[in-house]
Amino acid sequence: MSEEKMNKVFVLAHQxxxxxxxxxxxxxxxxxxxxxxxxxxxxxxAKVIKESPLPEDLELENKIAxxxxxxxxxxxxKPIQKNPMENFVDLQRREPVPRERLRKYxxxxxxxxxxxxxxxxxxxxxxxxxVAQRAVMSELKxxxxxxxxxxxxxxxxxxxxxxxxxxxxxxxxxxAKLGKPGLHFEKLDEKKDKLIGVAAVLKGPEAExxxxxxxxxxIPVPQTHGLTGTPKEILKKADEKIKEADExxxxxxxxxxxxxxxxxxxxxxxxDYLSLSKSRGDVLNFSGWxxxxxxxxxxxxxxxxxELKxxxxxxxDGSAHVVLREAKEGENAPIILxxxxxxxPFEVVTRTFAFPKYKEVDPTLVMAPFFLVFIGLCVTDAxxxxxxxxxxxxxxxxxxxxxxxxxxxxxxxxxxIVWGALMGGWFGGLIPVDPxxxxxxxxxxxxxxxxLLLGVLQICFxxxxxxxxxxxxxxxxxxFADRLTWLFLVLGMFSMVLATYDVIPLAFKDMPMYVAVGAxxxxxxxxxxxxxxxxxxxxxxxxxxxxxxxxxxxxxxxxRLLALGLxxxxxxxxxxxxxxxxxxxIGIIGIVLAIPVLIFGHFANILISTLxxxxxxxxxxxxxxxxxxxxxxxxxxxxxxxDTTYTEIDSEV
Amino acid sequence: MVVDVTLGLxxxxxxxxxxxxxxxxxxxxxxxxxxxxxxxxxxEDPEKxxxxxxxxxxxxxxxxxxxxxxxxxxxxxxxxxxxxxxxSMEAGIAFLFAGLPIAITGLLSGVAQGKVAAAGVGVxxxxxxxxxxxxxxxxxxxxxxxxxxLASILLINGIA
Numbered sequence: 001m002s003e004e005k006m007n008k009v010f011v012l013a014h015q016x017x018x019x020x021x022x023x024x025x026x027x028x029x030x031x032x033x034x035x036x037x038x039x040x041x042x043x044x045x046a047k048v049i050k051e052s053p054l055p056e057d058l059e060l061e062n063k064i065a066x067x068x069x070x071x072x073x074x075x076x077x078k079p080i081q082k083n084p085m086e087n088f089v090d091l092q093r094r095e096p097v098p099r100e101r102l103r104k105y106x107x108x109x110x111x112x113x114x115x116x117x118x119x120x121x122x123x124x125x126x127x128x129x130x131v132a133q134r135a136v137m138s139e140l141k142x143x144x145x146x147x148x149x150x151x152x153x154x155x156x157x158x159x160x161x162x163x164x165x166x167x168x169x170x171x172x173x174x175x176a177k178l179g180k181p182g183l184h185f186e187k188l189d190e191k192k193d194k195l196i197g198v199a200a201v202l203k204g205p206e207a208e209x210x211x212x213x214x215x216x217x218x219i220p221v222p223q224t225h226g227l228t229g230t231p232k233e234i235l236k237k238a239d240e241k242i243k244e245a246d247e248x249x250x251x252x253x254x255x256x257x258x259x260x261x262x263x264x265x266x267x268x269x270x271x272d273y274l275s276l277s278k279s280r281g282d283v284l285n286f287s288g289w290x291x292x293x294x295x296x297x298x299x300x301x302x303x304x305x306x307e308l309k310x311x312x313x314x315x316x317d318g319s320a321h322v323v324l325r326e327a328k329e330g331e332n333a334p335i336i337l338x339x340x341x342x343x344x345p346f347e348v349v350t351r352t353f354a355f356p357k358y359k360e361v362d363p364t365l366v367m368a369p370f371f372l373v374f375i376g377l378c379v380t381d382a383x384x385x386x387x388x389x390x391x392x393x394x395x396x397x398x399x400x401x402x403x404x405x406x407x408x409x410x411x412x413x414x415x416x417i418v419w420g421a422l423m424g425g426w427f428g429g430l431i432p433v434d435p436x437x438x439x440x441x442x443x444x445x446x447x448x449x450x451x452l453l454l455g456v457l458q459i460c461f462x463x464x465x466x467x468x469x470x471x472x473x474x475x476x477x478x479x480f481a482d483r484l485t486w487l488f489l490v491l492g493m494f495s496m497v498l499a500t501y502d503v504i505p506l507a508f509k510d511m512p513m514y515v516a517v518g519a520x521x522x523x524x525x526x527x528x529x530x531x532x533x534x535x536x537x538x539x540x541x542x543x544x545x546x547x548x549x550x551x552x553x554x555x556x557x558x559x560r561l562l563a564l565g566l567x568x569x570x571x572x573x574x575x576x577x578x579x580x581x582x583x584x585x586i587g588i589i590g591i592v593l594a595i596p597v598l599i600f601g602h603f604a605n606i607l608i609s610t611l612x613x614x615x616x617x618x619x620x621x622x623x624x625x626x627x628x629x630x631x632x633x634x635x636x637x638x639x640x641x642x643d644t645t646y647t648e649i650d651s652e653v
Numbered sequence: 654m655v656v657d658v659t660l661g662l663x664x665x666x667x668x669x670x671x672x673x674x675x676x677x678x679x680x681x682x683x684x685x686x687x688x689x690x691x692x693x694x695x696x697e698d699p700e701k702x703x704x705x706x707x708x709x710x711x712x713x714x715x716x717x718x719x720x721x722x723x724x725x726x727x728x729x730x731x732x733x734x735x736x737x738x739x740x741s742m743e744a745g746i747a748f749l750f751a752g753l754p755i756a757i758t759g760l761l762s763g764v765a766q767g768k769v770a771a772a773g774v775g776v777x778x779x780x781x782x783x784x785x786x787x788x789x790x791x792x793x794x795x796x797x798x799x800x801x802x803l804a805s806i807l808l809i810n811g812i813a
Contacts, residue, residue: 352704353785441733444724553796556803560714563721615710616717622785623792632785 003362004336005302006327006637011312012295013320022280024315025296026651029641030304032334035286036297049288049295060278066117067109067271071646073120074264077256080646096648097269103653105266106273116263123259127252134245136225137238143222144238147231150188150196154221155228157198164201168218169194177214182207268646276642276651283640299334299637300324333358334637343368345408353622354632361469363630367621370458374620376415377451378613380440380565381572383427384606385420389413412610423447424565427602428572440562441569448562455558455624456494459551462628463487469629481526485519490551492516520545554624560616568609575601656737662730664745669726672752672805676719676759676798683712683767690774701777704784708773711791712766715759718802722755725806729813744812751808758801766794 009031013021025031039045097105157165170178170185172193178185182202189196196219201211227237287294300308305324312320327333335355337347339362346368356362379385392409399406420426422437440447463483470479495512528540579597583590626632642651656662691705726748727733730740773787 352707353788354782444728549796552803553799556799557795559721559802560717563717563724566724567717567720612710612713615707616714618707619711619788619792622788626785627789633782635782 003356003358004338004637006299006333006336006358007302007305007324008297008327008331008333009300009305009308010295010297010323011320012293012323013312013316014293015289017316017320018284018294019280020315021296021312021320022283023652024311025283025640026276026280026642028308028311030639031298031300031308032638033283033286033296033298033640036288036295037286039288039297045288049290052285052287052289052294054281054284057278057281060274060281063113064271064274064278066113067267067274070116070120070263071267071271073124073256074260074267077253077260078264094644094646094648095265095268097265099650099653102269102273102649105269106653109263109266109270116259116267119259123252123256127249127256130245130248130252134242134249137241137245140222140225140227141235141238141242144224144231144235147222148235149231151230151232152188152198153228153230154224157221162203164203166199166201166216166218167197167221168199168216169196170199170214170216171195174215177210178216180207180210180214183211183214265647269649272644272647272649273651273653276644276649279640279643280651298640301336301637327358331358332634335634336637337362337364339364345404345411346371348405348408349618349621352618353626355634355636356630356632357634360631360634361465361629363465363626366461366465367625370454370461370625371617371621372411372415373419373454374561374617375412375613376417376419377454377561378564378617379412379416379568379606379609380419380424381426381428381568381609382417382420382424382433383431384568384572384602384609385413385416385418387413387602387606388416388610409610412613419565424569425572428569428574428576430572430576430598440565441573444562444566447565448559451558451561452555454561455555456490458558458620458625459554459628460487460490462625463490466629481522481529485522485526486547486551487519488515489519489523489548492519493548557620557624560620564609564612564616568605571605571609572602575605656732659740659742659745661740661742661745662737664742665726665730665740665748666732668745668749668752669723669730671749671756672726673719673723675756676763677716679760679763680713680716680719681763683715683763683765683770684709686764686767687712687770687774690771694774694778698778698781701781704777704781705774707784708770708777708787708791711770711788711795712763714795715755715763715766715798718798719755719759722752722802722805722809725809726752729809747812748809751805751812754801754804754808755798758798762794762798762801766791766798769794 011021011025011031025033036049037051040049040051152167154167157167159165169191172195175185175195177183178199182204184200185195185197186200187195187197199211199216201207224234227234227241229237283296284294287296309322312322335358337350337355339347343364346364349367349371350356350362350364376385379388389410390413392406392411392413396403396406396410421433421435423435423440425431425435426433438446463486467479467483467487470476470483492512492515496516499509499512523544524538524541526541527544528537528542531537531540575598578601579594582593582597658666687705687709691702691709694705695702724733730748731737770787770791773791776783776787
């Protein structure tokens, strides 16, 4: 197994040492703390331990919440510089704060926390009020522009005791109808065949009937948000309000920046400090308590166990008791992967899928060579391979935290160089070098056969790994009946296909068929063994043969290697053709056009191809390979340690 | 360099065109569906981006398979390296139909796989450690695209 050996650990100490113990554990940073209170469901444990009697530190939680509120405000005003790589990995650089300064910050922040918190709230509200004001006024302006030429104060169009007023339009030819008794029309504007104005209607049945017959169309009076006057005046007032809002926003932003500059770093540091304090409290809450002692349960690496004993002894004047034992069967110990430096870059592929369970086989070792070969096959251009390798080396040097991932890119580049030299081109034929083995573009069938062969190889390898794994676990019958049989069946069927192409020597021509039939027979006999009746056993065995379709589908899936490899070469050729056109059409000046086309085109092609290569190669590993023998579902080792978000500080001052 | 195009050749080209176009459309729609779901998750959990990218790539397979068949057809009619020979109308129709299995299965399974992969994004939202199961669920749909691919390959090989 490529996993570190883990020990289960219980630390038992007197309550008077609790702060020392927990604080030392945090500084030690090598023990994962689990919640022992899960054991309260077991009778013998429930007799001995109980929950922590310590009260919840509400004040601490309160402070942390307020700090969080202020910090999220500050982080918007002055965002933390983010590296584009952080899309994939956590890279944040932490600002170190030495002890003396931290003490000062803690005092200052404690003294002013409520004040700053309220100020942040006030600034937020003020700003959103101004933004809302601006939005409302802008919308008002947009509406009011339509009425700009009208000289009417809408607020004065109000109904009286006897008269109702309407703002709207009437057709030219119907104008006369508004001259009837009880009606009056004041024209404000003329548009094409309509007259726009205000109609006055005497309250009463005849006037209202005449009004309805006039064909007058009401236009709803726009909402003016408290501004009065004619549309022109309203527009002017709205502009003033917008200016006021803009100035208000600028002022708020200035104040916010000043506040942020003064308090952001201080609050970061205090937040981290209090968070560390809180996590120490959490450990005590996860511990089991007796009248005078407490016990912490967890995991520690075997190689750190002695140091843990020493640290606990120092923290408790020698009185603490540390119990260590190996993980029991079924206990899901946390995982630290241990692979040689050559294999480490490939761990990211395994990790993205799932961590292995403790004592499950770590697939990284068996997956790596296939991954390496396949990713090279997907790109299949030696020039691109050189570019990738160089790029990987440079990025590796620039971002040492991500060296694992970039080393993988270097490996991918090297593999691509090999396959590109064998079967592909150099920058799509820009550098005319003939492939050493065969040209994939003129002989794609060869490429396809190679891809399928490698696919069958990996699938069979997956079955073998599962076979060995079952043997190791002592499941001998299952190993032979479930795995060896399938291996022979797949190999047998594969050889039968080869036989049709006359690859098998005549003397052995019928052997593949016998092997396949024999394996199938063995499967029919054994796969139904968990069923009740003889008939069900037989049927169970028969239906298990259906899985052949699955193996066929798996094999064909590897055809994508051909597609991806060819696609890259084809696009590279197109880029070269385009650049060639630019060059040959306008003579020497064409070079100025051709070179950016080449650089940009090939660079884009490399990016897309490599991304597709990584993803599809990973996918082949996950779906076609891992499914044969790997389950995963383990959890990563997460030790209790000094874990801060923004700054680098000591856990105690 | 203009190729002398007969009706037969034209039909065969149509076969290649359909074999590439429809699965790519299916993949595009499938990848779009997952992308939309993934974008939603990124607003809450940007660290899951790497896993989401893998899920988004899954419905992309059909387009690749379609391209593969397109290549095979073009090769067999001599348009991709090699010489263009006269082709009867019957042969052209044969190539047209040979492109259909991957065309239709690619289109529909690409869209379908997109929906399953998008549901997988939901799995990652709650349980990021179960990426494997989400991938396998989506990959199940792909089996049928593979069968379409196989049919097209066998048909083309049979004609040529």
